[in-house]
Amino acid sequence: MADQSDQLHIVRHSLAHIMATAVARLWPEAKFGVGPVVEYGFYYDVDLGEAQISEDDFKRIEAEMRKVIGSNVPFERSEKPIDEAIAWAVETSQPYKEELLNDLKRAGTTVAKDLNAAELGTIAEGATQVQTVSFYKDGEFTDLCRGPHVESTGKVGAFKLQRVSGAYWRGNDQNAQMQRIYGVAFATKDELNQHLQMLEEAKKRDHRKLGQELDLFVFSDMVGSGLPMFTPRGTVLRDELADFSNSLRQRYGFEKVWTPHITKKDLYEASGHWAKFGDELFLVKSQETSDELVMKPMNCPHHTRIYASQPRSYRDLPVRYLETTTDYRDEKTGELGGLSRVRALTQDDSHVFCRNDQIETEINNLLAAASELYATVDMKLRVRLSYRDDSDAYLGSAELWSTAQEQLKRAVIANELNYYEQAGEAAFYGPKIDFMVTDALGREHQVATVQLDFVQPERFGLEYTDQEGAKVQPVMIHCALLGSIERFLSVYIEHTAGRFPVWLAPEQIRIITLNQQDDVVAYAEKVLGAAKKLGLRAKVDNASESVGKKIRNAELLRVPYTIVIGQKEIDSEAVVPRIRKDMAVSENQAAISLDEFLKTVRNEAKSRVLKTSLQG
RNA sequence: GCCGACAUAGCUCAGUUGGCCAGAGCGGCUGUUUUGUAAACAGCGGGUCGUGGGUUCGAAUCCCUCUGUCGGCUCCA
Numbered sequence: 215m216a217d218q219s220d221q222l223h224i225v226r227h228s229l230a231h232i233m234a235t236a237v238a239r240l241w242p243e244a245k246f247g248v249g250p251v252v253e254y255g256f257y258y259d260v261d262l263g264e265a266q267i268s269e270d271d272f273k274r275i276e277a278e279m280r281k282v283i284g285s286n287v288p289f290e291r292s293e294k295p296i297d298e299a300i301a302w303a304v305e306t307s308q309p310y311k312e313e314l315l316n317d318l319k320r321a322g323t324t325v326a327k328d329l330n331a332a333e334l335g336t337i338a339e340g341a342t343q344v345q346t347v348s349f350y351k352d353g354e355f356t357d358l359c360r361g362p363h364v365e366s367t368g369k370v371g372a373f374k375l376q377r378v379s380g381a382y383w384r385g386n387d388q389n390a391q392m393q394r395i396y397g398v399a400f401a402t403k404d405e406l407n408q409h410l411q412m413l414e415e416a417k418k419r420d421h422r423k424l425g426q427e428l429d430l431f432v433f434s435d436m437v438g439s440g441l442p443m444f445t446p447r448g449t450v451l452r453d454e455l456a457d458f459s460n461s462l463r464q465r466y467g468f469e470k471v472w473t474p475h476i477t478k479k480d481l482y483e484a485s486g487h488w489a490k491f492g493d494e495l496f497l498v499k500s501q502e503t504s505d506e507l508v509m510k511p512m513n514c515p516h517h518t519r520i521y522a523s524q525p526r527s528y529r530d531l532p533v534r535y536l537e538t539t540t541d542y543r544d545e546k547t548g549e550l551g552g553l554s555r556v557r558a559l560t561q562d563d564s565h566v567f568c569r570n571d572q573i574e575t576e577i578n579n580l581l582a583a584a585s586e587l588y589a590t591v592d593m594k595l596r597v598r599l600s601y602r603d604d605s606d607a608y609l610g611s612a613e614l615w616s617t618a619q620e621q622l623k624r625a626v627i628a629n630e631l632n633y634y635e636q637a638g639e640a641a642f643y644g645p646k647i648d649f650m651v652t653d654a655l656g657r658e659h660q661v662a663t664v665q666l667d668f669v670q671p672e673r674f675g676l677e678y679t680d681q682e683g684a685k686v687q688p689v690m691i692h693c694a695l696l697g698s699i700e701r702f703l704s705v706y707i708e709h710t711a712g713r714f715p716v717w718l719a720p721e722q723i724r725i726i727t728l729n730q731q732d733d734v735v736a737y738a739e740k741v742l743g744a745a746k747k748l749g750l751r752a753k754v755d756n757a758s759e760s761v762g763k764k765i766r767n768a769e770l771l772r773v774p775y776t777i778v779i780g781q782k783e784i785d786s787e788a789v790v791p792r793i794r795k796d797m798a799v800s801e802n803q804a805a806i807s808l809d810e811f812l813k814t815v816r817n818e819a820k821s822r823v824l825k826t827s828l829q830g
Numbered sequence: 831g832c833c834g835a836c837a838u839a840g841c842u843c844a845g846u847u848g849g850c851c852a853g854a855g856c857g858g859c860u861g862u863u864u865u866g867u868a869a870a871c872a873g874c875g876g877g878u879c880g881u882g883g884g885u886u887c888g889a890a891u892c893c894c895u896c897u898g899u900c901g902g903c904u905c906c907a
Binding site: 379 | 831832865866898899900902906
């Protein structure tokens with residue numbers, strides 16, 4: 215988040231206040247929650263009781279806001295003792311503010327997380343005594359707020375109300391739902407327009423749109439929500455990515471395993487997943503036995519069964535399993551969306567079972583693999599050290615946790631990774647190193663993850679025999695490089711706008727016939743055969759259409775290389791490849807022998823480069 | 831799961847106070863054209879207006895149910 219003193223932050227904060235003023239004018243009975251600054255603007259949570267704000271009301275609210283801005287009245291800051299502030303909240307019928315103030319008085323801080331605390335942040339975190347809180351008034355509307363605000367209402371930049379949605383009071387789904395009105399705001403009109411344009415650009419890259427346009431995946435009402443099916447083109451992407459991810463780990467001694475997609479629920483009772491995620495498991499009923507089965511929501515418990523299938527010596531460790539497989543999770547319907555959140559998700563999952571003294575090396579290997587993968591797909595990353603917080607949502611002793619968290623931090627520092635730490639983001643069985651990548655539009659997503667786990671080895675009673683003949687518990691390291699392939703694709707498709715590098719392109723070469731003459735068609739087929747022989751993915755377009763039309767179709771599918779076959783090509787046994795613009799290194803492309811062209815593309819695919827190596 | 835919006839042909843969309851056999855472009859098919867690097871021309875198909883119910887003389891249009899999608903909230907092993 216922007217620095218509190220940052221001018222843009224102050225502007226956005228002031229606009230939230232002005233919006234509240236406007237809402238209070240239009241709906242005098244409005245009850246206000248919190249109104250913080252967010253990434254590109256601000257929002258305010260309001261409760262209008264029976265009334266509902268819809269996007270149709272934005273014009274009125276904006277008009278009212280502009281009146282407040284036009285009047286350019288000064289923001290007046292004042293302070294009140296906490297009890298007076300509570301009295302103010304009661305008097306003005308602002309129950310939400312009253313609740314926050316009472317919490318402040320009682321606990322010195324609000325119980326709710328970050329944003330709410332920031333909103334009321336006159337008090338330092340952890341303080342026990344609250345003396346006073348500050349208010350801002352813009353002539354008519356007084357709001358509890360730390361500020362700062364701009365001098366007067368006229369000194370705000372360009373803004374636009376964007377959307378309204380439901381939001382639980384204090385982020386708790388047990389609480390009442392308020393309406394959250396979002397606005398975007400920038401210092402100047404130009405910057406605002408630029409931002410709106412960026413959003414338009416993002417829409418064009420939306421993976422759901424490109425998934426259809428590029429024929430990558432489909433959904434069907436008959437199959438169900440959150441259950442994507444991948445077309446031949448999309449399946450190429452999945453397989454190539456998974457193969458790459460696997461090969462990076464096989465280099466470090468990982469071996470593929472396979473486990474079934476259904477299992478008795480006993481397995482997850484043992485692991486602890488049943489207690490925590492039981493209501494999100496798909497149940498499977500056997501008509502033959504009394505077994506209670508579930509679709510597997512993850513794979514680590516299965517992998518522990520393979521590990522435990524024979525006695526292990528300290529010499530055998532690390533044992534490293536790799537499995538790219540689909541898991542099933544019955545996510546809440548409202549949480550599904552495109553490929554980013556699905557009910558059948560494919561993980562490039564792996565688990566290391568090792569001794570304590572092997573943890574460091576193993577983690578280093580995995581961090582190296584993740585770094586290589588994200589360098590190859592050209593995405594910038596930083597890592598988040600995801601720690602536990604002091605809630606009771608975690609298994610295992612506090613000592614184990616702090617040891618594990620320290621080990622992860624040391625590994626990240628040793629690998630010179632750009633990192634930050636965050637409490638409350640850990641898995642219930644252990645802390646994580648999460649890889650956060652930034653896409654072409656500057657948005658951050660979590661992808662790869664490396665997790666240290668002392669809990670499941672304990673729960674499953676895993677062991678190995680050490681040099682002295684004693685039974686010792688191994689450590690588990692969970693790792694997925696792509697994370698969920700579906701989620702990775704959702705990010706990656708938008709990052710590349712569907713312009714996949716040669717190694718991933720579902721179709722690498724399109725061969726266009728100039729006409730339907732027998733020798734031209736025959737030669738095109740011959741080129742296709744030669745390409746396939748080299749393991750390349752190519753297609754012939756022999757439609758009775760203009761060359762221009764066929765080129766256009768290849769462009770729309772973002773095919774990296776397009777070649778036109780006519781008499782000239784037959785005679786010269788050479789081609790002039792048309793290279794997708796983002797890959798080209800020169801403007802005009804020279805003719806090249808067919809043989810050399812195909813071999814070059816083959817090498818590019820093998821080396822997973824982003825740019826062409828063909829010169830002009 | 832919660833709040834809100836939406837659902838018309840394969841795709842993108844028009845049809846917005848209820849009223850002639852529901853339209854367009856692209857794609858598809860057929861024919862003509864034989865094309866040299868981002869859209870040749872003509873014709874023909876194609877929709878129980880997401881589902882089920884209701885209101886009405888009459889429903890794509892109004893109401894309810896379900897399914898699905900989208901924007902958020904909550905959650906994310």
